[in-house]
Amino acid sequence: MVMGYDPKIVALDVYKDRRPVEGLVVAVLDITFEKRGLKLIDTKSRALAKHEIHELMITDDQEAEPGRVVDRVSALAFFEIEEGGLAVVGDKMILGENLLGRLAGFDLTHMPNHMNILVKSKSIKSPSIRVGDRVRICR
16 A cells, blocks of 8 residues: 555644544444454554445454554454544444444455454453444544
């Protein structure tokens, strides 16, 4: 991927006030990988546009961050963006009423179909998820 700058020089504190990204689960997944090889891009933020559909994944690898490869991953769901905005590494990922974890990074393996959004969680065990559950990404 060609980039105009080194994303490592952008500190997270450049992202000031922003609205939450809101979405709804459209499909539930149930698969866990021990050797996924998920390659997180170096970039710390991604714009998420209304009506895009992305995959929500979790890891218990607390070292997961932009530029790293993550193996222990559970794919939870696909969700559709209802209210677009900017998602930034470290943001809270809320599923329904519960904090799922913090945004670890983004993987572009399946683009342009969808992006994988990886969240650091305490466990890779899938929480209870249903189609129609709310997803919120916020500071």
